[in-house]
Structure formats: structure tokens, C-alpha cells
Amino acid sequence: MSGRDVVLARIRRALADVPRGEGPSDPPVPRDYLRVHGSRTAGQNVDLLAENLAEYRAIVHRCGPGGLPVLIARLLAERGARSVVVPAGLEPGWLAGAEVTRVPDVPSATARELDAVDSVVTGCALAIAETGTIVLDAGPDQGRRRITLVPDHHICVVRVPGQVVSSVPEALPRLSPDRPLTWISGPSATSDIELDRVEGVHGPRTLEVILLAAG
Amino acid sequence: MSGSHLGMPAFPRAAAVSTRDSLLRANLAHATHTIRDKRARAVAELDDWAQLRAAGAAVKDRTLRHLDSYLEQLEESVIAAGGRVHWAADAEEANRIVTRLVRETGEREVVKVKSMATQEIGLNEALAEAGIRAYETDLAELIVQLGDDLPSHILVPAIHRNRSEIRDIFRREMGSWGRPAPDGLSDSPAELAEAARLHLREKFLTAKVGISGANFMVAESGTLVVVESEGNGRMCLTLPETLISVVGIEKTVPTWQDLEIFLQLLPRSSTAERMNPYTTTWTGTTDGDGPRTFHLVLLDNGRTDTLADTVGRQALRCIRCSACLNVCPVYERAGGHAYGSPYPGPIGAILTPQLRGIEGSLEASLPYASSLCGACYEVCPVAIDIPEVLVHLRERVVEGGPVTRRGTRTVLKPAKGHAAERAAMRAATWAFDHPGALRGGMRLASRTRRLHPRRLPGPGRAWSDSRELPAVPAESFRDWWRRTRGEQRPDGSSTEQRGGVK
Numbered sequence: 057m058s059g060r061d062v063v064l065a066r067i068r069r070a071l072a073d074v075p076r077g078e079g080p081s082d083p084p085v086p087r088d089y090l091r092v093h094g095s096r097t098a099g100q101n102v103d104l105l106a107e108n109l110a111e112y113r114a115i116v117h118r119c120g121p122g123g124l125p126v127l128i129a130r131l132l133a134e135r136g137a138r139s140v141v142v143p144a145g146l147e148p149g150w151l152a153g154a155e156v157t158r159v160p161d162v163p164s165a166t167a168r169e170l171d172a173v174d175s176v177v178t179g180c181a182l183a184i185a186e187t188g189t190i191v192l193d194a195g196p197d198q199g200r201r202r203i204t205l206v207p208d209h210h211i212c213v214v215r216v217p218g219q220v221v222s223s224v225p226e227a228l229p230r231l232s233p234d235r236p237l238t239w240i241s242g243p244s245a246t247s248d249i250e251l252d253r254v255e256g257v258h259g260p261r262t263l264e265v266i267l268l269a270a271g
Numbered sequence: 272m273s274g275s276h277l278g279m280p281a282f283p284r285a286a287a288v289s290t291r292d293s294l295l296r297a298n299l300a301h302a303t304h305t306i307r308d309k310r311a312r313a314v315a316e317l318d319d320w321a322q323l324r325a326a327g328a329a330v331k332d333r334t335l336r337h338l339d340s341y342l343e344q345l346e347e348s349v350i351a352a353g354g355r356v357h358w359a360a361d362a363e364e365a366n367r368i369v370t371r372l373v374r375e376t377g378e379r380e381v382v383k384v385k386s387m388a389t390q391e392i393g394l395n396e397a398l399a400e401a402g403i404r405a406y407e408t409d410l411a412e413l414i415v416q417l418g419d420d421l422p423s424h425i426l427v428p429a430i431h432r433n434r435s436e437i438r439d440i441f442r443r444e445m446g447s448w449g450r451p452a453p454d455g456l457s458d459s460p461a462e463l464a465e466a467a468r469l470h471l472r473e474k475f476l477t478a479k480v481g482i483s484g485a486n487f488m489v490a491e492s493g494t495l496v497v498v499e500s501e502g503n504g505r506m507c508l509t510l511p512e513t514l515i516s517v518v519g520i521e522k523t524v525p526t527w528q529d530l531e532i533f534l535q536l537l538p539r540s541s542t543a544e545r546m547n548p549y550t551t552t553w554t555g556t557t558d559g560d561g562p563r564t565f566h567l568v569l570l571d572n573g574r575t576d577t578l579a580d581t582v583g584r585q586a587l588r589c590i591r592c593s594a595c596l597n598v599c600p601v602y603e604r605a606g607g608h609a610y611g612s613p614y615p616g617p618i619g620a621i622l623t624p625q626l627r628g629i630e631g632s633l634e635a636s637l638p639y640a641s642s643l644c645g646a647c648y649e650v651c652p653v654a655i656d657i658p659e660v661l662v663h664l665r666e667r668v669v670e671g672g673p674v675t676r677r678g679t680r681t682v683l684k685p686a687k688g689h690a691a692e693r694a695a696m697r698a699a700t701w702a703f704d705h706p707g708a709l710r711g712g713m714r715l716a717s718r719t720r721r722l723h724p725r726r727l728p729g730p731g732r733a734w735s736d737s738r739e740l741p742a743v744p745a746e747s748f749r750d751w752w753r754r755t756r757g758e759q760r761p762d763g764s765s766t767e768q769r770g771g772v773k
Contacts, residue, residue: 058358059357059358059359059360059364060358062358062360062571062678063342063358063359063360063520063569063571063575064339064342064343065678066360066571066575066576066678067338067339067342067520067575067578068339069575069579069675069678069680070575070576070578070579070675071336071337071338071339071578073581074336074337078336078337079337080333080337080340080341080525081333081525083329083332083333083336083337084329084333085326085329085330085333086322086325086326086329087326088319088322088326089319089322089323089326089532090317090318090319090322093316093317093318093319108545112544112548163559166476167475167476167510168476168477171472171476184546186545187538187545187546188545188546189546194557194560200559200560200561201505201509201551201560201561202509202510202560202561205502205505205506205509205510206476206510224531224534224535225531227531228527228528228530228531229528233489233492233493233494233527233552233554234352234492234554235557236509236551236552236553236554236557236560236561237550237551237552237553238505238549238550238551239546239549239550239551239552240548240549241544241545241546241547241548241549242548243548244500244501244502244548244549245500245501245548246410246460246464246500246501247306247426247427247500247542248409248410248411248414248427248429248501249410249434249437249460249463249464250298250301250302250305250430250433250434250460251302251303251305251306251427251430252305252460253542253544254460254461254464255461256461256464256465256468257410257464257467257468257500257501257502257503258408258468258471258472258475258501258502258503258505258506259501259502259505259548259549260502
């Protein structure tokens with residue numbers, strides 16, 4: 057018997073108490089928990105997102121479409137970034153003001169090459185206000201997962217209020233399990249020393265989130 | 272190489288040593304109290320915590336009652352998404368599979384994300400025997416590995432170490448594993464985290480094989496989920512060419528939507544955050560992004576035996592948040608090592624004896640490693656009634672009874688060493704059935720109370736090692752009742768004659 061047959065046979069014997077007619081989705085699951093905690097306007101949702109991101113030490117900026125290239129250029133210059141990874145589908149105008157070397161997100165790039173790049177600029181799939189989370193789904197303006205992982209500085213643009221949902225239950229139906237997802241809530245952190253939170257371990261140690269208002 | 276938990280002494284013996292370690296007790300008290308208050312605040316933010324908790328328990332119960340169907344569905348989904356699925360009935364089989372898969376890549380080194388399942392099966396030791404070096408990349412696991420130590424907490428395996436101990440371990444050991452600790456490393460947590468970043472960077476950039484566990488597996492989509500903080504998980508899950516995930520079969524949830532429950536319950540219960548810094552989900556392989564080869568190893572190793580026990584089954588709902596450890600008065604004082612397994616604390620006290628069987632002296636002692644105060648049940652995000660299972664397992668130890676071992680039903684004999692307890696219970700049952708004898712016995716006890724010893728003789732000695740014997744009053748309650756109220760009933764009969772206590 058294969059390992060598979062052994063395990064499945066053991067499970068069936070173990071579940072002798074389950075009535076024969078009961079189907080896999082028959083045992084009831086009460087879903088009377090809230091879809092959203094509290095009631096907020098779209099604007100209040102964006103404020104809450106900003107507040108929660110900041111609490112976990114992300115740096116939050118706000119701007120309109122006209123101000124975005126200038127803001128991104130300033131953030132990169134302030135950090136002294138000379139090179140930036142650029143996802144293939146990032147709006148070209150976003151980096152128009154930045155005097156940096158643009159490193160394309162290509163499959164042949166090695167992790168070591170990415171390690172030598174200063175920053176990365178991406179969009180996102182959505183953001184969750186209640187938890188202060190941005191979600192990347194490897195879409196064209198976000199690129200492969202590793203480009204937002206290896207460089208030490210991540211600038212992420214969230215279109216508000218369009219890309220902001222209230223809660224985790226509102227987020228999941230808008231995300232596809234078929235795409236690789238990265239949920240990011242603040243920069244890399246650890247609680248491993250005396251259960252006290254410290255920011256900055258292996259992921260980008262600086263996370264800047266730009267809340268881009270519609271024009 | 273960190274050691275294994277095999278051959279550990281029974282809980283009382285280990286705890287007798289660890290409770291005298293004042294540094295350990297101070298470290299644990301500090302860490303558990305810090306997280307306790309934070310968790311309470313994070314949970315209080317959600318008005319629907321009780322409903323989420325009930326839903327989480329119900330989803331897990333639904334999955335467990337039809338685990339065979341959901342695992343077959345999961346397997347099909349993972350394969351359809353480009354992954355390969357392996358089944359391991361026990362630790363040996365899982366280690367054999369993983370060793371073979373690593374060998375097939377031609378690599379001699381792997382990077383690992385913190386995983387309870389691979390701790391449980393002793394994977395690192397098995398790989399080492401095959402000449403493969405496994406690097407732990409979670410900060411706390413790194414501390415344990417460098418210190419040649421054992422994990423003592425589910426979430427923070429190095430919780431028993433304070434910052435200056437960690438600095439000493441880093442200074443002493445990092446050099447022999449790779450990049451040495453920076454000169455003049457202090458004990459500030461930020462500097463220690465930076466030292467870990469530098470030490471592991473090289474490993475991440477060159478690793479070809481990553482090994483992980485998973486927090487959840489979604490049957491309908493074949494998606495795996497890893498919840499983490501540091502980014503070491505993302506490194507191991509996305510940079511290597513080959514990813515091998517070893518996951519207990521009970522980690523399955525039926526649907527993508529079900530994650531909306533657990534992604535709210537888990538972070539708040541474990542690190543007391545609204546959301547942990549990083550969560551990665553992946554479904555099979557993705558062209559040009561992440562590992563080209565993905566293997567899922569589904570692990571039984573005692574889980575089906577646990578499933579066969581209709582009372583103990585609920586332990587398989589556990590999502591490894593460690594909230595029960597952080598509130599447990601016994602864990603706080605005895606420390607994680609006394610539990611003799613990677614699963615310490617209240618959940619370990621019910622999981623270890625079920626996964627391994629209660630025949631061993633350590634396993635038989637674990638259901639007693641509790642005061643039954645119930646704090647663990649209150650904080651459990653999936654409502655595992657740990658005290659109920661503890662009492663159930665105590666009964667199995669004392670009385671014996673039907674159990675399932677490696678898939679085969681068998682009847683366990685009553686454990687040795689509990690003869691006095693059984694005799695006392697039989698005597699009590701008889702006495703309560705015979706009111707006259709009970710009354711006589713109590714009067715005798717009252718009259719001789721000045722002669723009572725402070726500790727029990729014979730087999731009761733151990734019980735009174737850590738307990739005061741109750742003082743016997745001059746008059747029993749039954750006599751007092753009879754004297755003051757017994758004759759006051761309208762019909763003149765005494766309550767006792769009416770059979771009030773039988």
C-alpha cells in the first residue's frame with residue numbers, strides 16, 4: 057500500500073462516527089461574523105488605512121496624479137537611491153522625474169543582482185484599511201514577487217479610494233488564489249526577542265506607501 | 272545542529288528542575304506577560320471575536336469530519352496547478368521523501384522557514400545524516416540552532432533566551448555557520464535583528480532548495496498559505512528553484528473564503544497584531560515567478576490516531592498561534608522544554624500524548640501538566656476545550672480503554688502507578704453509596720483530627736509533596752445541618768432520612 061492509501065484508509069476508519077449520508081459541506085459553519093467592523097465613508101477608510109500603516113512603521117504619503125512623479129523622485133533622491141527595479145507594467149510617467157538607473161524585472165535577473173539594486177516602485181492589487189495591509193498579486197505594475205523582497209526600499213502606490221477595501225472579508229473575493237499573493241503590513245519585523253516587536257529583518261526595511269488620489 | 276526531543280524525562284521531573292531556574296522564569300514571565308496584554312487589546316478591537324471563533328472552530332470541524340474528501344480535493348488542485356503531492360504515514364516516511372527530493376536536486380544545503388511539522392519529525396537531523404545541511408532562517412529558530420538548543424515555544428522557539436544570551440550565542444557561533452556576528456554587537460534587539468539579516472543574506476541569495484511548512488492549505492484551489500513576520504519566509508518560498516512543503520493533513524481548509532476567518536484569528540492571537548507583516552499564498556507553480564518545482568508532503572504521523580478519538584479530535588483544530596502557552600500558569604513557570612516535544616504548553620499537553628500515544632512515561636505525565644484553570648480554552652481562537660481533553664486523557668491513563676495507534680484500534684491497559692488513585696475512587700464511590708458508613712467515617716475523622724499527619728503516607732506521599740492536606744473540621748457539614756436545620760421541616764422528618772444525600 058502506498059503512503060496515500062495508508063493515510064486515507066486510516067482517516068476513513070477514524071471517522072466511523074460520521075453518518076454515512078453526511079456530505080463534506082454538510083456540517084454547518086455559522087458565518088454571522090461581520091463583513092466590516094464599523095461603518096466608514098470611503099474617505100474615512102483611506103484615513104484608517106493610513107493610520108494603521110503608520111502604526112506598523114510604514115511611511116505614508118498622499119498626493120494627486122499631478123504630484124506623483126515629483127514625489128517619487130523626491131523619495132528616491134532623499135534615500136540616495138541610484139537604481140530602481142521597475143515592473144514591466146508600471147505607468148512610465150510615475151518615474152518620469154527620477155534620475156535613477158531603471159532595472160527591468162526580467163526572469164533572468166538573479167537574486168544577487170537584485171540585492172545590488174537600491175529600491176523598487178510598484179502598484180498594488182488592493183489595500184485593506186482595517187489591518188493596514190497592501191496586497192500584491194504579481195500583476196503587471198507589481199512584477200515578480202522577489203523584486204519587492206530583495207531590495208531594501210519599497211515604494212508602493214495605492215490608488216485611493218478605488219483600491220481600498222475595508223476588511224479581510226472584503227479583500228478575499230477580489231483576489232484570485234491562482235495568482236501568487238504577498239500581503240504586506242508594514243516593513244519586515246520580528247517579535248522573536250522577548251516577544252517585543254522590532255522592525256527590519258529580511259524584507260525591505262523601509263516601506264513607503266503613496267496614497268494616490270484620483271484626479 | 273539542534274537536538275531532538277526524544278528520550279526526555281516525564282513532566283514532573285523536568286519541571287522540578289526548570290522551575291528552580293530563576294533566569295528562565297524571569298525570561299518567560301517577562302515575555303508572556305508582554306504578549307498577554309497586547310493580545311487582549313488586539314482581540315478587543317473586534318466586536319465579532321466570538322462569532323469568528325465559532326466560525327473558525329466550525330470550519331475546522333467540517334474539514335476534520337470529511338478529511339479524506341478534502342485531502343483528495345486538495346491533492347487534485349495542487350497537481351492541476353503544477354505541484355507534486357507526496358503522502359507520509361509517519362515521520363520516517365516523510366524524512367525519507369524529503370531527503371530523496373533534496374538529493375534529486377543535487378544540492379547539499381537547504382534553507383528552511385520555521386515549521387512545526389519538520390521539528391516534529393526531526394527533519395534537520397535526518398537530512399544531516401544524509402549529508403545535507405539545513406539552515407534555519409527564522410530568527411528564533413536560528414538562535415536555537417546556533418545555540419545547539421531545543422525550541423521551547425511554538426511561535427518564539429527561543430523565548431527562554433533573553434537579549435544578552437542571544438548576543439552571546441551570536442558572537443560565539445555565527446562564525447562557524449557562515450558570516451560571523453559584527454564586531455561590537457550589542458544586545459539591542461534591532462542590532463541582533465541586523466546581525467541575523469547579514470548572516471542569512473548570503474544563504475538566501477544562493478539557496479537552490481527551500482523547505483517550509485504551511486499555516487493553511489485550501490482544498491478547492493490547492494493554495495498554500497504561510498504567515499510570517501521577518502521576510503525569511505518570503506525568501507525561502509520565492510528565491511529557490513525547488514520548494515518542498517511538509518504540512519500536517521489537518522492544516523486543510525475547504526475554501527478560499529474560509530481564509531477570511533483565519534487571517535483575522537491567527538495574527539491577533541499569536542503576535543497580537545492586526546495583521547502580521549507578511550503573508551504569502553501560492554498555488555502550485557507560476558511561470559517565471561518563484562520556484563519551478565513544488566512538492567507538497569502531506570504528513571500523518573499520529574494525526575489520524577488523534578482523529579479517531581471523538582473527544583481528543585478537537586486538538587486537530589489547532590492553528591499553532593501559541594496564545595494558550597502565553598496565558599498558562601504552568602507553562603510560565605515550567606518552561607517549554609519540560610513538555611518534551613516541539614509542542615509545549617496546554618496544546619502540547621493534549622497534542623503530544625495523542626500524536627505519540629500515552630504509553631510512554633513522558634506522554635502519560637503530560638495530561639497532568641495543568642491546573643485545569645481553563646485560561647487556555649478562553650483564549651483559544653478555535654475554541655479547543657483543552658481542559659476537557661486533558662481530563663479525558665487522564666481517564667485514559669488511569670482507566671485504560673480503546674485507542675488507535677498507527678491506524679489500528681487497540682485497548683490500552685490501565686497505567687501502573689495509578690493503583691492507589693483507582694482504589695481511592697472505588698472507596699469513595701462505595702462510601703457515597705452507603706450514607707451510614709460515610710457518616711461514621713466522617714465522625715471518626717473529626718474526632719481524631721488532632722492526630723492527622725501533615726503529609727499522606729505511602730502512595731499518597733507524592734500527591735502531598737506540593738499540596739496542603741485539607742484540615743478536617745470539628746463537625747461535618749452533614750452533622751451541622753442535622754443539628755441546626757434537620758428537624759425544622761414541617762413534617763418533622765429530617766432531610767437526611769428523606770434521602771437528601773445518597
